[in-house]
């Protein structure tokens with residue numbers, strides 16, 4: 001709303017590069033989806049990626065750039081710790097899907113659509129840490145929306161949706177009509193709320209513990225107050241990037 005520029009985020013860009021390598025890898029036949037092939041793809045993709053303005057904006061020196069590439073490589077090779085991509089029947093990669101859920105527009109890009117055991121499956125790479133149980137629902141809702149959109153787009157409802165936490169584990173969720181309905185209903189409610197807020201031009205801040213990860217917290221008095229209150233109560237995670245602001 002304030003048109004503040006979205007700052008570059010190193011963890012997000014590590015994920016972007018790893019996604020790109022895995023996307024290109026999975027366009028190869030199964031027998032060629034090897035770590036050696038991934039290394040060749042990463043080497044070829046790096047020059048273009050390293051000139052991207054978001055990456056350049058990080059301003060990394062040589063050692064930091066080497067650490068960045070190592071983090072991305074760990075994410076890429078983390079795929080082999082949770083599945084063997086050679087065995088996956090890949091239907092599509094980075095498939096953009098645009099559908100309309102009863103007047104609610106939805107646009108999504110699905111990392112990978114697979115056919116596993118004959119069943120259509122959504123596979124979504126995650127380069128971050130597997131969230132605790134409390135935070136998983138939102139991630140599952142996201143892949144359920146992809147499943148609903150793919151079903152509406154192709155006429156075939158996916159049977160499974162999988163969150164591939166690279167190097168950690170796969171969260172594999174069965175797609176049911178009730179989970180699809182929950183996800184689409186939640187999207188509709190958000191759409192109604194957003195439409196109302198846009199009409200009223202009212203966007204009240206909603207501070208939570210996630211303000212600790214918000215890149216705009218320095219410009220947000222409510223967010224800073226939330227962090228102070230949590231810090232005083234000892235409930236602000238020490239690894240939240242914004243925790244450093246309070247020390248400063």
Ligand code: SF4
Nearest residue numbers: 205211214217220223
């Ligand atoms: S600091 Fe918190 S309340 Fe403020 S914009 Fe960020 S997430 Fe919203």
